Each structure stands twice: as C-alpha cells, then as structure tokens.
Amino acid sequence: MRADAFLAAAEALPVRALDDLLPPGGIVVVAPHPDDESLGCGGLIAEARARGIPVRLVVVSDGIGSHPNSKSHPPERLRSLRESETLAAVAHLGLSPDHVAFLRLPDRFVPSIGLEAEAAAGAIAASARDCSAGALFVTWEHDPHCDHAASAALARRARDLLGEVRLFAYPVWGWTLPPESEVGAAPRGARLDVTRHLPAKAAAIAAHRSQTTDLIADDPEGFRLEPAMLARFAGDHEIFLEVAP
Template sequence: MRRLIPSRFLRYVRPMTNARDVLASFRALPVTGIEALTGTGPLLVLAPHPDDESLGCGGVIAEACARGETVYVTIVTDGAASHPNSQTHSRKRLQSTREQEVLAAVAELGLPPSRVSFLRLPDGRAPHRGPQFKDAVATLTRFARDNAIATICTTWQHDPHPDHLASFRLARATARSLGIRLFSYPVWGWTLSSRTWLPRAETDGFRVDVGAHLPAKRRAVACHKSQIAGLIEDDPAGFALSHEFRAIFDGPFETFIRS
C-alpha cells in the first residue's frame, strides 16, 4: 500500500481531534469541589479581558470567597478595542470604564478590589512572544511569588481568540518558572463547531459545581454593561456579548482542564 505521506515527514504529523468530541468530553468530566483548585494554596485567575473572569470563573471566585479561600484576579488586556468607532468612548475612557466594571463584577462575587490587578496589554494584540511577553511573564512571576500563588487558571489554549491564547501562554510560562499548577477554562472554545479540528487537545480535568452562586455570577456578568448593550450606542459595529453566548455560562458547572 502506497504511503500518502513520506516516512521522513511522519514525525511532524500531529494527531487531530474533532472539537465536537473534545467539548462533549468536557461536559462529561467528573464533578468535584473547589478544593481541587484552592486546596494547595492561593488561586490566581488570569483573564484575557474584563468579563472573562465572570464568564469562565465567576462561580469559582464566589465559592472561594464564601469559603474564605484566597483568590486573586489579573486582567491581561486593557479591553479598549471593543468599540473602535465610538466618539463618546475613547480608548482611554473605555479602558477606565471596563476596569470599573471588573471591580463591580468581582464585588458581586465577594472579592475585594485589592485582589484585582491589571496588566493593561493592548486589547486584540496581547503578545505571544518577544520583549513585551517576557516583561509580562516577569510581572506575573513576581506577583505569583510574592502572593504564594499555588494554582493559575486562565483561558483554554484552543479558545479561538488571539488574546486568549496569549493569556494561556503567559500563564504557562509563569507556572513553569515557579513549578506551580495550571488549569484552563474554555470561553470562546464552547462555540467551536464540528468542522474544527484541534491538535493534541487535552481532556483531563474536572467540573466544579457552582449552582449555589449562579445569582451572584449573573449579577457579575451584568456589571459588564459596555459589553452587553445600551451603554455605548454610537458604534453599531462594536463588540457585544449576545444573550445566546452569555447563556452558555448560565449553568451549574464551570469546567477546568489540566494544562
């Protein structure tokens, strides 16, 4: 039988997995308590944009706060590119607005503002490598060391958004430098279609039952008014979290993948 790929190239071939199967495996992951994330020490939630912390980890943040566990939130980008055509909200104003939205959101989850920090990397252009990437890793490493972070949670590396991949790479570099645990949570990954194939997609992880905190999580998501509707009206092409997308995160479980 004739080979379709010359043998000398086989070592470069990576196995692929259909996204539909990967997401189905996520929905079947075992359910565990939050101690799987916080049992070894303080938790850092690294979110690419203001709102990702509430969508992907809002329930876990609320549960950690309710149990008196130590959790921090760091936002990677400035979030200033969501409405580029707005005349009422310049990039500087939008950055400030979105940071205030984060503080209001995490307050609904029980987290004090002193536990929130901002890297303010450019929205849509968070670095994947190079000097700016190294500087961000150094900042995160210092923060994690100073606060005895034991676990980092960030967005899934297969989320179809460059800033989400950048956040994963920042978290991975930081976790490796300190020898601490890394988990990832899907955000835009939940929207991948069956036409998408993923290389070496990890499926080892668990789900955390956050049903008791859904009301607080909904309030937290609603705090991100600039990303929902009504606050910025002069940029029809601006970004908005649709009701259908927000509904993905309105269930009793949050998913975490061992990375």
Template sequence: MSTAGECQSAWRGLKLGSLDDVIGSGTCLILAPHPDDESLGCGGLIAMCAAAGRMPLVVVLTDGAGSHPNSRDFPPDRLRALRAREVLEATACLGLAPDRLVLLRQPDTAAPHDGPGFAAVVARLVGLIRREPTFTAILAPWRHDPHCDHTAASLIAAAVAECSGIKHLAFPVWGWTLPPETPIPGAPAVGCRLDISLFLGAKRAALKAHRSQYGGLITDDPAGFQLPHTLLSVFDTAFETFIRP
C-alpha cells in the first residue's frame, strides 16, 4: 500500500526516456476516456510520434456528452457533436490526419467495465491493432484515476494488451489531483518521463481546442464541468509521464 502523495512524488522523479523507451520501436494506440484526455496526458507524445512519421491512433472511448447535463443551449446531441469537432481539431493541432482518430461513442460516465459491451470494445481495438503491425504499445489512463471512465479505459487497455501482445503503459490524469494522503494499492509505479519541450506549443493549442471544457462557451449550466487550473497547470510542462500499470 502507498499513498497518492508517494505516487506523485515518484512520478516527478522518474528518469527521462526516449520515445522508444516509452512505446517501443513502432507506434501506439492511445485510448482516451473522453475528448481532451488525449491532449492532457499524451499531447506531446502524439505530436512527437507524428513528427517522427510514426503516426499513432487516437481512440476516444466516450462521447463526452455528460459534461454539461443541465445545459439547454447544448443538449446531449449538440454537445456530443461539438466535442467530436473539438477532438478532431485538437488532434490536427498535434499533426494527426482525421483517419487517425476513432470515436467509439460510448455513453459518458457509463463506459463498460465488464460484460458484453466491454468485450465488444476490446475486440474492436484488437482488430484495429492487428490491421497495423507497427503498433507496439497501447496507452490509457492510470488505473487509479478517480473517474469511472478512466478506470474503464485502463481495464480495456489491459485486456487489449493481453490479447494482442503489445506493451501497456498508463498516464495519470486526475491522479495528479488526488489528496496526498489518499491510499493507493501497491507500491508507486515505475516508468519514465518524456521530454516534450519541442512540442509544448502544439500541446497547448490542442488543449485550447477543447473550448467546451473551459467554462466560457457553455454558460447556462453553472454546475457543468470545467477543467480546473490545478489540473491544467500539471500538464503545462515540458514533460509527460508514462508508467507501467
């Protein structure tokens, strides 16, 4: 047993690694629970892969339509379409073509953790990986990120890695904001940090493309989601963190 504070301290002290150290010699599939997680946790890595000609595939698990449930101006269908446009723009900022983005459109806050729906998502991703032998890794959020869809993405990625034989790595998102005393099963994870300083501008542009999550666009739902400054400040740095689950 460890604590969130011990994990966060361990992540900050991880050694620097190369792109090959993170994903291997090929490219990767990034499983984002919601539109914006790809830019938060992996924006620099995505841009680095694209610049190296090792085009990753970004798969967004849920539709993101639950961020503003009380908005009349942006009911679920309109919000779903908006968030799809935002992630398309964001990944373009990182150097990806539209055909390197896949939207699975699972319901926000209800991504499957098991059962037939879970098996169907795993089978879909395994099929995508087997079509391209250059995939050497799948990346998804940290298992202990405090959000049910992040947990689902982690479980799905683990199952996909086991079925396809590729490497599974995790990137913490909301785990960075856990109170330090929060108990975490197991010892602090190991991995490496990736220097993304050359791609930080592209990452910032990608994050800004997710306008609906900044609070200035959807104004008729005071209880709606807004990316907190405490989280954004974690990711406005020259490093991204990747750990072994």
C-alpha cells in the first residue's frame, strides 16, 4: 500500500477509549529521541496517568545529533539538556522522573541487532515488567529515520522477550514519506481522542526548548521542529497502529 493511502486510512481509524485500546496492566512508551514521546504519545501518557494506569518511558538515544556543531553545547552538555527537557516535558503529562529510563545509545546510530541492541531490548522488557505492562508503544517502522526504525526493531524484540504483550506504533516522521513509498498492508489500530490533554501536551512539547526554539543558536545545521510538524501533533487525536506478532 502506498504511504499516502496508508496514512489517509490511518487518519480514518476508529476512535476508541483508552480502556478499549489497552489490555490490562501498564504501558511502556519507547521514544527514539527525547521529544518523540511528547509528539506522538503525549496525550496517551496524560490519559493513562489521569486514569491511574502505570506508565514507563524508555528514551533510546542520547539525542546529541540534533546540534552536532554547537560549541556552546558540546555532546555531554547537550545530552544533559535534552534529558532535563524530557523530565520537564513528562511532568506536564503526569509522569514521574523515577519512571523514565535513558538508554543513551548513540543518536543516528541506534543498533537494531547485536549485543547492544539485545541489551536495549532487555531494558525495555525490564521497564515493562516493572509496571506489569500489557502494551508497548514505539515509533512506526516506516518512519524515515534510522533511529526510529531501529527502535521499532528493539520494541519487537522486547515483545518477544515478554510474551503476551501488545505492540502499537505511532508515526512521527512517517508523515513526511514520499507518497509513493510502499509501506505494506492497510493499517489496523485506533485513534485516541486527546482533546482534554491538548494543553498538557503542548506544554510538554514546548519543554523541549532545544528542539522548538533558538535556544542553541551557534549551529547553522542544528535541528528545529518546523511549525508544520508541530501543527501535525496539535490535533485532537493520536494514532496508534497495531503491530502484528
């Protein structure tokens, strides 16, 4: 199926309440980079916490690839900044810092196979066991970013380690795919109405100041989320695609 048709169908998936979407237990959100959790799952996290559902966040990469040429924010400082931004972001969503794990794999070089990948999948599985998770959420395997695809592979491996756990994917950069890209069978899954959590989600996204403002101004190649991309994640629904075993 072409990406344009797939994504149009994803935007028309049925709207389901969280209780209908999730099996019993907690949830684990896997974010390739600090900020993906707020963009793709901010409403999900806020809704789960509002209902008393345990949530764990696993941030896979160290995020230092966003401003590789900055002198004011060399790698160690940038990593620390992005982690502090993440903790500030998820606080708006009701998530405690104690429930966030940073794996600190290299940004742009997250492995999908090998010993490091196996350890990362094990860490995701450990977070799931910690909250008796019934579901994992990770970026879509067709997102056109190597770390997003690798994180999807890590989550699939974690599901293998866990057994009876459902896996859902959330598109982030998938919305930028060329329309003719082939992405497989028609989507299955649901949309979650996050209207009541939009202020909290907006505050969470804004907390990632290094990605949404000119906070780091000394790298002409530095990354910044464009207004059109931010608008994409300001809508009333979040999309979750069911990933078949």
